[in-house]
Amino acid sequence: MSEVQPVGMPKWGLSMTKGQINDWIVEVGDELAVGDDVVEIETEKINGVLESPVSGVVRRRLAEKGSWVPVGGLLAVVADPSVPEEEIDRFVEEFQASFTAEEEDEESAEAGPxxxxxxxxxxxxxxxxxxxxxxxxxxxxxxxxxxxxxxxxxxxxxxxxxxxxxxxxxxxxxxxxxxxxxxxxxxxxxxxxxxxxxxxxxxxxxxxxxxxxxxxxxxxxxxxxxxxxxxxxxxxxxxxxxxxxxxxxxxxxxxxxxxxxxxxxxxxxxxxxxxxxxxxxxxxxxxxxxxxxxxxxxxxxxxxxxxxxxxxxxxxxxxxxxxxxxxxxxxxxxxxxxxxxxxxxxxxxxxxxxxxxxxxxxxxxxxxxxxxxxxxxxxx
The missing domain is CATH 3.40.50.1820 (Alpha/Beta hydrolase fold, catalytic domain)
Known part of the structure; x- marks a missing residue:
């Protein structure tokens, strides 16, 4: 497990391509365990709550309430308090630079109805x-x-x-x-x-x-x-x-x-x-x-x-x-x-x-x- 860990927009359902941030449940500085509720998300179908896939301290929240984020997009960053802010900055910059929104490809099409x-x-x-x-x-x-x-x-x-x-x-x-x-x-x-x-x-x-x-x-x-x-x-x-x-x-x-x-x-x-x-x-x-x-x-x-x-x-x-x-x-x-x-x-x-x-x-x-x-x- 890396010291700096992303929390991304989940994919709920085959047709989901993005989700909207309804409300944050955690604040920067909160300690997270795997399975803790992180954020309320609204999709085009229904509302849901994202559970944390990782444990550590919330160091950044990258999406504002009301914003739409593509599936896989960065919502938050979790890391140990000892990790320097500069390293968090670098992680976010590299993630955003390399991230591309999900597109329907042959593999996802095969998984359809x-x-x-x-x-x-x-x-x-x-x-x-x-x-x-x-x-x-x-x-x-x-x-x-x-x-x-x-x-x-x-x-x-x-x-x-x-x-x-x-x-x-x-x-x-x-x-x-x-x-x-x-x-x-x-x-x-x-x-x-x-x-x-x-x-x-x-x-x-x-x-x-x-x-x-x-x-x-x-x-x-x-x-x-x-x-x-x-x-x-x-x-x-x-x-x-x-x-x-x-x-x-x-x-x-x-x-x-x-x-x-x-x-x-x-x-x-x-x-x-x-x-x-x-x-x-x-x-x-x-x-x-x-x-x-x-x-x-x-x-x-x-x-x-x-x-x-x-x-x-x-x-x-x-x-x-x-x-x-x-x-x-x-x-x-x-x-x-x-x-x-x-x-x-x-x-x-x-x-x-x-x-x-x-x-x-x-x-x-x-x-x-x-x-x-x-x-x-x-x-x-």
């Missing part, structure tokens, strides 16, 4: 990571693979990670007929078969957690573990107003307050996020798909399928994560987790803790997945 045909439907997905046990990430109702923009790169350091768009969502086929849970589970298992994945760790958020449990019940030999984030399927209760509002919303004014229900901090919802969701909702076939799925899975604003007890009998390693301020599915549902499950309720997080408290959730997922693999539950 792909599509496969599963059961007559096109399913869009993205894969990262060259080694390790396969992990499949499943988004919630109305979401897409982009909801895992903070999760994919973190898990891809040790795993082969696949995030996919479920039928009716993102870039996948919008025909979801018959729209029931079994058809979603069969699509997931079909995706594993088409991609040659014999056994995978399934990580599901909200509706995605329900689909993960259904797939495990249908073919438990294909599932190494379950990580369920604010998952459906733990009880009948839910915020039916959120679901109805999401399906009906056709304007920024209507959609913004609905999306804010996903987070403890409503400011996490950016204008770009609202615009992206509106753009998706206006695609041909989306309205019919959402209405069919909502009617089949969540009739009259309740959860039709409560699978947690049945899934518990499979004995799979299970992680349950909830935000204590979830306004969509009651955080009290975490108490219904299997007796053998690891349960974590995250303070200051809403229905999307994997976005709002991404660093905490990523640590939980990595610890859990490492343990499941150690126990021999992560065969490929």
């Amino acid at each position: 792909e599509s496969v045909e599963v059961g007559g439907r096109v399913i869009r997905f993205v894969s990262q990571g060259d080694a390790g046990d396969p992990v499949v990430l499943l988004h919630g109702f109305g979401g897409d693979l982009g909801n895992w923009l903070f999760t994919v790169p973190a898990l891809a350091e040790r795993h082969r990670v696949h995030a996919l768009d479920l039928p009716g969502h993102g870039g996948s086929s919008k025909d979801v007929t018959p729209g029931d849970l079994d058809s979603l589970a069969r699509t997931l298992l079909g995706f594993l078969a088409v991609r040659g994945i014999e056994r995978a760790h399934l990580v599901g958020h909200s509706m995605g957690g329900l689909v993960a449990m259904a797939a495990a019940l249908r073919d438990p030999g294909r599932v190494a573990s379950l990580a369920l984030v604010a998952s459906a399927g733990f009880g009948a209760e839910m915020n039916g107003g959120y679901l109805d509002g999401f399906v009906r919303a056709g304007s920024r004014r209507e959609l913004t307050p609905v999306l804010r229900l996903l987070f403890a901090d409503p400011d996490a919802v950016t204008r770009q996020l609202v615009d992206d969701v509106l753009k998706y909702k206006r695609l041909d076939g989306v309205d019919a798909a959402l209405r069919l799925l909502a009617g089949e899975l969540f009739p009259a604003g309740t959860q039709r399928h409560v699978l947690v007890d049945e899934a518990a009998r499979l004995g799979l390693p299970t992680l349950v994560v909830w935000g204590d301020q979830d306004q969509v599915i009651p955080p009290s549902h975490a108490s219904r987790a299997p007796a053998h499950a690891r349960v974590e309720v995250i303070g200051g997080a809403g229905h999307s803790p994997h976005i709002e408290r991404a660093n905490d959730v990523n640590r939980l997922l990595e610890s859990f997945l490492s343990g499941a693999t150690t126990r021999g539950d992560g065969s490929r």
Whole structure:
């Protein structure tokens, strides 16, 4: 480790090219440990907090609040107090002179979304990571693979990670007929078969957690573990107003307050996020798909399928994560987790803790997945 160390703008998601400094959490002179919060960053998609990749004393902050910095650009310099100011100056000068903003090259293009045909439907997905046990990430109702923009790169350091768009969502086929849970589970298992994945760790958020449990019940030999984030399927209760509002919303004014229900901090919802969701909702076939799925899975604003007890009998390693301020599915549902499950309720997080408290959730997922693999539950 060099004496002078950079803290750069991270890359959260395949499409991120820059980030804006919302607010600094540390001051010059503060002592940092690896993992300490450094700065709040806003991307075109969502807000996040950068954790320090290094330890030492903050000697310089190179970006002002409100400024935009390209991915990889210098945000701060960390060094031991004994390092002379002249050496810090030289490090910053050399870094800035040699830095070039990231451009989309062949390698990054290859890492972009792909599509496969599963059961007559096109399913869009993205894969990262060259080694390790396969992990499949499943988004919630109305979401897409982009909801895992903070999760994919973190898990891809040790795993082969696949995030996919479920039928009716993102870039996948919008025909979801018959729209029931079994058809979603069969699509997931079909995706594993088409991609040659014999056994995978399934990580599901909200509706995605329900689909993960259904797939495990249908073919438990294909599932190494379950990580369920604010998952459906733990009880009948839910915020039916959120679901109805999401399906009906056709304007920024209507959609913004609905999306804010996903987070403890409503400011996490950016204008770009609202615009992206509106753009998706206006695609041909989306309205019919959402209405069919909502009617089949969540009739009259309740959860039709409560699978947690049945899934518990499979004995799979299970992680349950909830935000204590979830306004969509009651955080009290975490108490219904299997007796053998690891349960974590995250303070200051809403229905999307994997976005709002991404660093905490990523640590939980990595610890859990490492343990499941150690126990021999992560065969490929």
